Amino acid sequence: MTLAxxxxxxxxxxxxxxxxxxxRNPLVPYLATAAAGACFVTSxxxxxxxxxxxxxxxxxxxxDIKIALKLDHLSTGMMVVVTGxxxxxxxxxxxxxxxxxxxxxxxxxxxxxxxxxxxxxxxENFIMMFIFWELVGLSSYxxxxxxxxxxxxxxxGKKAFLCNRLGDxxxxxxxxxxxxxxxxxxxxxxxxxADGGGVAAASTGxxxxxxxxxxxxxxxxxxxxPLHVWLPDAMEGPTPAxxxxxxxxxxxxxxxxxxxxxxSIGAEAFAGFAGTTIAxxxxxxxxxxxxxASQQNDIKRILAYSTLSQLGYMIMAVGLLxxxxxxxxxxxxxxxxxLLFLGAGSIIYACHHQQNxxxxxxxxxxxxxxAASFAAGTAALIxxxxxxxxxxxxxxxxTAAYNGNKFLFVxxxxxxxxxxxxxxxxxxxxxxxxxxxxxASHAHEVGPFMWIxxxxxxxxxxxxxFGFVSEKLNxxxxxxxxxxxxxxxxxxxxxxxxxxxxxxxRGKESDPLxxxxxxxxxxxxxxxxxxxxRYFQDxxxxxxxxxxxxxxxxxxxxxxxxxxxxxxxLFRKLQGGQLQAYSFAFGLGVILVIYFTVF
Amino acid sequence: xxxxxxxxxxxxxxxxxxxxxxxxxxxxxxxxxCLELMLSAANLSLxxxxxxxxxxxxxxxxxxxxxxxxxxxAAAEVAVGLAIIVALYRSRQTIHTDExxxxxx
Numbered sequence: 091m092t093l094a095x096x097x098x099x100x101x102x103x104x105x106x107x108x109x110x111x112x113x114r115n116p117l118v119p120y121l122a123t124a125a126a127g128a129c130f131v132t133s134x135x136x137x138x139x140x141x142x143x144x145x146x147x148x149x150x151x152x153x154d155i156k157i158a159l160k161l162d163h164l165s166t167g168m169m170v171v172v173t174g175x176x177x178x179x180x181x182x183x184x185x186x187x188x189x190x191x192x193x194x195x196x197x198x199x200x201x202x203x204x205x206x207x208x209x210x211x212x213x214e215n216f217i218m219m220f221i222f223w224e225l226v227g228l229s230s231y232x233x234x235x236x237x238x239x240x241x242x243x244x245x246x247g248k249k250a251f252l253c254n255r256l257g258d259x260x261x262x263x264x265x266x267x268x269x270x271x272x273x274x275x276x277x278x279x280x281x282x283x284a285d286g287g288g289v290a291a292a293s294t295g296x297x298x299x300x301x302x303x304x305x306x307x308x309x310x311x312x313x314x315x316p317l318h319v320w321l322p323d324a325m326e327g328p329t330p331a332x333x334x335x336x337x338x339x340x341x342x343x344x345x346x347x348x349x350x351x352x353x354s355i356g357a358e359a360f361a362g363f364a365g366t367t368i369a370x371x372x373x374x375x376x377x378x379x380x381x382x383a384s385q386q387n388d389i390k391r392i393l394a395y396s397t398l399s400q401l402g403y404m405i406m407a408v409g410l411l412x413x414x415x416x417x418x419x420x421x422x423x424x425x426x427x428x429l430l431f432l433g434a435g436s437i438i439y440a441c442h443h444q445q446n447x448x449x450x451x452x453x454x455x456x457x458x459x460x461a462a463s464f465a466a467g468t469a470a471l472i473x474x475x476x477x478x479x480x481x482x483x484x485x486x487x488x489t490a491a492y493n494g495n496k497f498l499f500v501x502x503x504x505x506x507x508x509x510x511x512x513x514x515x516x517x518x519x520x521x522x523x524x525x526x527x528x529x530a531s532h533a534h535e536v537g538p539f540m541w542i543x544x545x546x547x548x549x550x551x552x553x554x555x556f557g558f559v560s561e562k563l564n565x566x567x568x569x570x571x572x573x574x575x576x577x578x579x580x581x582x583x584x585x586x587x588x589x590x591x592x593x594x595x596r597g598k599e600s601d602p603l604x605x606x607x608x609x610x611x612x613x614x615x616x617x618x619x620x621x622x623x624r625y626f627q628d629x630x631x632x633x634x635x636x637x638x639x640x641x642x643x644x645x646x647x648x649x650x651x652x653x654x655x656x657x658x659x660l661f662r663k664l665q666g667g668q669l670q671a672y673s674f675a676f677g678l679g680v681i682l683v684i685y686f687t688v689f
Numbered sequence: 690x691x692x693x694x695x696x697x698x699x700x701x702x703x704x705x706x707x708x709x710x711x712x713x714x715x716x717x718x719x720x721x722x723c724l725e726l727m728l729s730a731a732n733l734s735l736x737x738x739x740x741x742x743x744x745x746x747x748x749x750x751x752x753x754x755x756x757x758x759x760x761x762x763a764a765a766e767v768a769v770g771l772a773i774i775v776a777l778y779r780s781r782q783t784i785h786t787d788e789x790x791x792x793x794x
Contacts, residue, residue, distance in 0.1 A: 667793030
């Protein structure tokens with residue numbers, strides 16, 4: 091158990107030492123990377139252990155809130171993903187962020203993030219999870235707005251934080267509702283409550299509302315509709331941080347939390363409208379963001395929308411009562427999406443911070459290692475059958491959708507086609523053809539600190555789906571049941587998608603398709619900015635502003651100060667500096683005193 | 690024979706003249722002189738009270754003793770006051786109170 095506590099405290103301790111003691115010391119990145127490595131080793135050692143230990147954090151009456159670490163199959167497996175991707179991202183960042191002037195702040199942000207993510211994964215109750223849930227939001231904010239002198243980065247950080255807060259508020263309400271029904275905040279307690287027939291006895295409406303409110307937290311953190319708008323903007327942050335936080339781990343926390351809930355109160359609790367809503371939101375997110383991804387030109391944005399779409403898959407799986415499939419996809423997705431993001435990072439690095447895929451091209455010859463690993467990631471994402479990890483996990487989700495809801499199955503298959511299409515587009519435009527800008531023609535392969543993580547992740551993207559690896563890494567893996575319809579559908583969509591991508595984009599100089607609806611992200615951002623913000627937030631702000639101006643500023647603050655000023659001006663007249671005026675007043679005073687005392 | 694009231698009337702007149710001078714005159718030396726005049730008015734009333742308040746046929750000397758103190762203090766005050774005026778003139782080149790208003794609030 092000591093190991094678990096070391097794993098828990100090591101990242102924050104190192105980040106604190108880095109920030110408070112070492113400050114601008116050039117050792118900071120290496121120390122942080124070493125800590126990440128130690129965390130990875132620790133989580134490997136902890137694999138498969140089952141234990142809980144902790145201490146009371148707040149005790150109010152009968153309510154005892156603990157800071158406790160819960161090790162089990164799910165959390166130790168997830169820790170390997172978090173620390174594994176974390177370690178590779180640290181190594182990659184050593185090279186990627188080398189010339190950044192605030193590299194130490196960046197590594198401290200990563201350390202804070204690792205600490206908070208460990209807290210979420212290992213937490214034993216919902217309150218502790220909520221605390222770290224917020225901390226993750228904070229560290230995400232810090233890393234998105236790392237280049238805070240850029241307005242776009244500062245705004246993106248703010249947007250992410252606000253969207254997350256909206257979800258977190260719902261999460262808090264959901265946890266309290268669930269506590270009201272079950273009287274327990276710990277996962278153990280919820281499990282024994284559910285085993286004792288609590289779920290059956292509880293009102294379906296209230297329980298469903300509680301689950302949906304908790305799901306609201308996942309909507310914020312995992313960027314589902316309608317709070318998905320922050321994730322593409324979050325790409326303003328440094329690319330390795332995007333790989334770690336906005337692709338592999340933090341955004342998957344929502345799925346992890348939902349699955350944790352599903353494990354605790356049982357899948358039956360999700361049956362009914364709660365599960366259906368969750369599944370549909372997941373499915374729609376997957377579909378809409380896949381459509382948006384097909385028209386983006388910024389390589390990081392393509393990957394961001396792809397992440398949204400894959401997260402939609404996972405959420406859909408949880409909603410379809412197949413949380414294992416969702417978790418398994420989370421696990422494989424973490425490797426290949428981190429790979430794609432780091433690949434994008436090395437492309438961006440090589441192309442002098444050019445992110446537009448139409449300004450790239452022909453990178454296959456110039457950057458063979460990056461291209462090969464990016465191809466491996468793409469293959470995993472588009473689920474090339476039998477040889478990639480993505481296939482095994484996506485197949486489970488498609489099977490779950492096939493068994494659960496035929497409409498969602500159709501949507502999921504459409505998403506699979508779109509995934510194949512937009513990833514082929516991204517790959518063809520970026521790596522094939524001729525260089526379309528000076529940046530691309532001067533690109534060359536990145537150094538070993540960057541390609542080694544890529545290579546490791548490329549191997550994992552291929553093999554992590556196979557039983558012998560996923561068992562070793564303790565991943566939650568459902569029993570694979572072959573379903574011919576699903577298999578045919580996924581192979582057909584893959585062939586069609588890749589074919590369409592090649593035919594449309596092979597050797598093109600600019601995008602032959604132009605669909606403004608998709609490119610402009612279904613006008614979600616425009617709708618939020620121009621309608622919601624203007625008519626709700628701004629209207630409310632105007633009312634508040636009116637009262638603020640009139641009552642607080644006009645009467646209280648302004649009135650008091652104006653009163654003091656006018657009284658002061660009155661007395662000021664007395665202090666004329668005229669000697670004779672003083673003596674006259676003095677004489678008058680004496681006369682008055684005599685008058686009042688004598689008469 | 691002059692009565693106490695006559696003396697007190699003169700004393701009051703002197704005081705009023707002094708006060709008027711302090712309030713009206715703008716030359717600081719004249720103001721200073723008027724101040725002395727007010728002190729003398731006070732002295733005169735003290736002397737007259739002393740003279741007309743007889744104990745066993747003798748005046749009450751306490752009042753006259755007080756006058757000596759006042760004269761002493763007034764002499765010291767003149768010395769300090771004139772020194773201040775000289776210093777003031779040296780630094781400001783004026784002893785006109787209308788031009789000495791730097792303490793204005």
